[in-house]
Amino acid sequence: MNFQKIILNLQEYWGQQGCLIQQPYDMEKGAGTMNPATFLRALGPEPWKVAYVEPSRRPTDGRYGENPNRLQHYYQYQVILKPSPDNVIDLYLDSLKRIGINPQDHDIRLVEDNWESPTLGAWGLGWEIWLDGMEITQFTYFQQCGSFDCFPVCAEITYGLERIAMYIQNKESVFDIEWVDGITYADVHHQTEVDYSRYNFELADVPSLTAMFNMCEKEALQVAEYDLVQPAYDYVLKCSHLFNLLDARGAISVTERTGYILRVRNLARVVAGKYLKQRKTLGYPLIKDEALRRQLLDDKEA
């Protein structure tokens, strides 16, 4: 099964499970969790089911295209089910069958993983899912997001698409993955891996990036003042990515690191708070149970 087909099968499967099939968010981010379709929608009382591919960037993981297992840009397949359904693990295992992995033939394990994103003020409990010893998915029940408690709790399923494709196609290098017949992952991404590694590690201009971080932080806070949730959140994402770039350049010492993380977390918390308020003002339109909707709107606490 080629890379493209794996994605299409997952899209079809989760679409059939009632998920909205959204598209990647149009900004740099470290993981699918940072897409507002997860970060914001995980907050508040409204139900939400979504699935999407997310191109993700982790500048420090760049290896100039020389390491068969590491990339500074890769793809996640992200599913959010809110509230988490009782049969959520069975739903996930069925999705594996759709991409040619029959659980009966393999050793599939759920191994404890406590997920935490200090920059987003988010954490949850769940597992790494192992396929014959290889981690192919992260499964998390969100407990907090943007420093607010999540209720109802959503399940987040994040597939590592390249790892799954390597396994299915029996490839030892990520670059050998067949995207479609006759075109490999290397054809699509190898040169960009080389170029970005060089930029991230060697050329990114530290003073400019530092100035940009400060500007984006200021902009995020200023935009948030006007209760413009997603425009403010865009600048949180920019800050997060700029922080990652500075980190890859080795420009952040251990102590400064904590400071930067706290600054981004603070922005994430401000935006999360604005989002919660905004949804309430809008009257929680995604709650179809009228009695529950009324009750939540009357609730002073929420």
Add this chain to the structure above:
Amino acid sequence: MAKDLLLEIGVEEIPSAYMPKAISDLKDNAALKLSQARLNYQSVNSFGTARRLTLIVKGLDEQQTDAIIENRGPKKAAAIDPEGNPSKAGLGFARSQGMDFNTLKVREYAGTEYMYAVRKEKGSATGKVLPDVLTDIIHSLSFPKSMRWGYYQFRFARPIRWLAAIYGDQPVELNIENIASGMHTMGHRFLSSGLIEIKNVANYREQLQEHYVILNQQERKEIIYRQIKDVAAKAGGEPMENEELLDEITYLVEYPTAFYGSFDPSYLEVPPEVLTTSMIEHQRYFPVYNQAGQLLPGFIGVNNGTIDNIDIVRAGNERVLKARLEDALFFWKEDLKKNWDQVVGKLDSVLFHERLGTVREKVSRLQKNAASIAGQIGGIDLTMTDRAAFLCKADLLSNMVYEFPELQGVMGRYYAIQAGEANQVSNAVYEHYLPRFAGDELPASLIGTILSLAEKIDHLTGFFAIGIKPSGSQDPYALRRQAIGIATIIMDKQPGIDLEKAIGDAYDNLAALKLDSTREAVVADVLDFIRQRLRGILAERDYSYDVIDAAFAVPVNDLEDIEHRIQAVADFKKSPAMEDFMVVYNRANNLSKSWQSEEVEEKVLQEDTEIKLIKEIKTISPQVKTSIDHRDYTAALKTLVCLRPYVDSFFDQVMVMSPDPQIKAARLGMLKIIANLCNLIADFSKIV
């Protein structure tokens, strides 16, 4: 007729580290709640896998035992008026208890008479009270981290997905959020499907086994252990003995099948610690050794399933390990290209602590500390010591330690060997981190011991000097562990150093930094901190607290000697001579406590027994002191025991507190000498 009870909490996979405590809590809490509910039973047991926690109570009575319920009401004086009629308060209490006033009893409580409502409560049918008891038991379980799911408020380690609750052949009805109990269970996640009707409690375990679940954790563990032994034997080796890994796997699989996988022998070029760390920490495999103790190019994994899919599972696991070992080999080769002298220079870009400078600065301090400790001991190769101190942190900038932080020191030694450093240097690089945890090995070499002390003393002194000390459970820089390391080395390696001087020197080596506390204060605090840890270690070694207190009450700084002294006192305390000694000590010490002088004007002594006593004191005094100088405390104690007959006769014949102040002074002086001799060994007034 008693019947058996089954409760199974079906969950999504609980972290394996939580399981041992969860299983034992389930049993203990159930025993407690059942007895609180006045339910008698023959036995209670608990079992668990990642997907279930099971309670089995055998021979549970069908009826609660009867109980006498006593409720205290108002004071008798308030309940009955002077004419002997019930008061308003008295009648009110009777009404609230649903009883007639005349049936109330009068009983004394804390010296006052009160009205009591006493009635017999008949036990209910067990089936009636079980729903509440079982719900209570489930609520009583707690975990290091717990979570909510879906729309529910209840917290548990992972979501609860089913509940089985059966008493005899009847269901016990209870609910946890949306989950209603039933008489069904689930088998293996992949080898069984759908709900399984539980026929009865007695058959439950066999039914699970038919559906590929081995319920009993002990049985599972033994199966895994036997399987990995067999698999290793077939490959011509022995699996690594690793209890922790065995426990973890026991709670990761419900139906274990061990298998052997191979990797290319060329990866054996990488140091074995790297290979085993990768296998154990990342993949939960058992490494395999040949008869000569060398790693075989293979591993043992444990499939959660049968032998049927083992070839696919093996191939998958081999691929994963290969990718990891490929990474490790790459790091190893890259690291071997490094010039470690240059790497040490780059440590100036690694911050140790914002107020204590970079790791490069720390290395300079370690060089100085090590030199001064080596100077104290004498006869040490200072060039080697300095070289080891210079190199000991270099591996922090290796690819391998970046990837496997727990291998710091271990890798440093390999890189030093590969770079052609002397054995003493490379060993000391490894040993300077020792001991890393309680019960860990201590540095074997002298230079390693010196460097380990230099490192730990710098660490403690530095943080104390900038005002960072552990408080309560807060100890972010692991200062307690460092101090325990120092105490253990001092006590067990006996390097022969003056710790106070070493701490003072370490403080002086911090001179370039801005510090909060004075040298005097830091030295005193650090020394005291280490002494406290030392007391803790000695208590863990089963010395009794009174003996430890007695030895620590003596103002000696020689910590190397302290266990020896405590051992001597503890042994002596068990011997018959102890009684005689304590008579001597107590008689001498009690009277002379507030007397300071050891002066004895012999010519004022006239009585026969006091003349004999001073003579004996003068004979044994130098013997006792010599024994103490030679650290032979047992001999010193035995010598002091010789005083018993002289002391007894002395007290029989004379009044110490003579009206003649000169005689009194001489007699007290003698007693003071005896007390002081005893106190050179320990403060025996603390012995109980």
